[in-house]
Amino acid sequence: MNTDKLRREYQSHGELTEDSVPNNPFEQFEKWFNEAIKAEIDLPDAMTLATATPDGIPSARMVVLRGFDVNGFCFYTDYDSPKGKELAKNPHAVLVFYWRELDRQVRCNGTVVEMDPAESDAYFASRPIDSKLAVWSERQSIVISGREHLEANFEKAKLTYSDIDIPRPPHWGGYRLIPNLFEFWQGCPSRLHDRIRYTLKGNDDWEISRLSP
Numbered sequence: 073m074n075t076d077k078l079r080r081e082y083q084s085h086g087e088l089t090e091d092s093v094p095n096n097p098f099e100q101f102e103k104w105f106n107e108a109i110k111a112e113i114d115l116p117d118a119m120t121l122a123t124a125t126p127d128g129i130p131s132a133r134m135v136v137l138r139g140f141d142v143n144g145f146c147f148y149t150d151y152d153s154p155k156g157k158e159l160a161k162n163p164h165a166v167l168v169f170y171w172r173e174l175d176r177q178v179r180c181n182g183t184v185v186e187m188d189p190a191e192s193d194a195y196f197a198s199r200p201i202d203s204k205l206a207v208w209s210e211r212q213s214i215v216i217s218g219r220e221h222l223e224a225n226f227e228k229a230k231l232t233y234s235d236i237d238i239p240r241p242p243h244w245g246g247y248r249l250i251p252n253l254f255e256f257w258q259g260c261p262s263r264l265h266d267r268i269r270y271t272l273k274g275n276d277d278w279e280i281s282r283l284s285p
Contacts, residue, residue: 082259085174088266090280097254097270097278098142101178104256105140108171120168121147123158131158137169138195144250145180146187148195150212151243159184159247167249175259180251187246196240204238205229211243255283 093100108116115136122132131154139146145167150156159165167180196204209225216222254270265285270278 082175082261082263082265084261085176085258088256088258088268090268090282093256093268093280095278095280096142096276097251097256098140100256100268100270101140101254104171104174104176104178105169108174108176111171111173113171113173116169116171118169119145119147120166120170121155122166122168123155124162124164125158126161131155138246144182144248146246146248148192148244148246150207151186151245153212165249177255177257179253179255179257180249181253182249182251184247184249187248189245192245193240195246196244201238205233207241207244208233208238254278260285 094103105116117137118134119137120132121135122130124130133155135147135149137145138148151160163184165182165184167178167182169178170176196207205226208229210216210222252272256266256268256270258266260266263285267283267285269281269283271281273279
């Protein structure tokens with residue numbers, strides 16, 4: 073299949089220059105994230121998480137951003153999932169956000185650490201009941217016999233926790249990616265795209281560079 077017919081021209085969605093961005097990349101990310109929400113983009117919190125085994129075999133999947141601040145970007149998963157096992161042995165990872173309607177992409181490289189159990193407990197307590205039960209229904213990514221197996225486990229979890237608070241499973245919790253590099257990409261007409269990179273040089277000391285598109 074030739075997909076070249078899907079080619080489109082990029083529109084102008086604002087200026088992205090070395091002089092127009094703040095010194096701190098988290099401020100720039102928050103600005104773009106809020107603009108993605110304001111633009112009513114579907115799932116602005118969806119992000120690609122790329123991990124790798126110790127010998128460099130990569131894998132990537134979509135996950136959901138569950139909060140961010142100057143300490144990093146948070147997400148939750150099964151500790152024994154493929155990504156959890158990879159992060160346990162190789163904590164280096166990359167996040168990618170893509171907001172197509174605004175022709176914008178953000179890439180964050182960094183190191184991933186497990187969040188404090190109290191943070192994971194607080195987030196788990198805030199989840200809808202069915203979301204809590206789903207975590208107890210099955211271990212992520214294991215081979216199962218069919219959907220009936222999954223649904224039966226879900227009903228079993230409902231009965232188990234029908235009269236008590238649902239605790240956070242010990243195999244499930246949060247991770248935080250602590251960035252050392254950001255790249256902000258703004259699509260532009262004629263494919264003369266803007267690319268601004270932030271590289272961490274020290275505590276809150278970020279070097280800003282323009283990259284060729």
